[in-house]
Amino acid sequence: MRESILKNKSYHFAVLIVKTYKIISSEKKEYTLSRQLLKSGTSIGANIREAEFAQSNKDFINKMSIALKEANETEYWLLLLKDTEFIKIEDFNLLINHNKELIKMLVSTINTMKSKI
Incomplete structure (x- = not known):
């Protein structure tokens, strides 16, 4: 259940990031910083989706940790x-x-999974 909420929220966030990228690149003609935002902001959800089919608990934690790093970079x-x-x-x-x-x-999510290992 929790991961489903996380999956949905990260997807919604990615949509907002893509829309923001489109505005910045078309209206402000700024491509470098906005591209970095696009990459990190959409990567959060992509890594969460990868974690859905993780091969192990450690793999799940790893994918979620990468998503966390991407969220930090997005900030x-x-x-x-x-x-x-x-x-x-x-x-x-x-x-x-x-x-x-x-x-x-x-x-x-990461802390919960770590406590189960």
């Missing part, structure tokens, strides 16, 4: 895009809140 790019005024503060707040929620859920 960096969001902060940088905000501070360089490529995204509006309202958009930043929406995205950073979603990202922080994903981070909390990933940490909880």
Whole structure:
């Protein structure tokens, strides 16, 4: 159940990231930072999906840990895009809140699985 919520939230977040990328690249003509955001922001959900069919508990933890790293990197790019005024503060707040929620859920999932090993 928990992973399903995480899977859904990470997918919704990826959609928001793709839409943000499209706006930044088309309206602001910024391609480098926005591409980095696109890669890390969509990688979170991709790694969560990979974890669904992990070969072992250790593999599951590894995939979720990679998703957590990607979420942390995404936070960096969001902060940088905000501070360089490529995204509006309202958009930043929406995205950073979603990202922080994903981070909390990933940490909880990883810790829960580690306690079972």
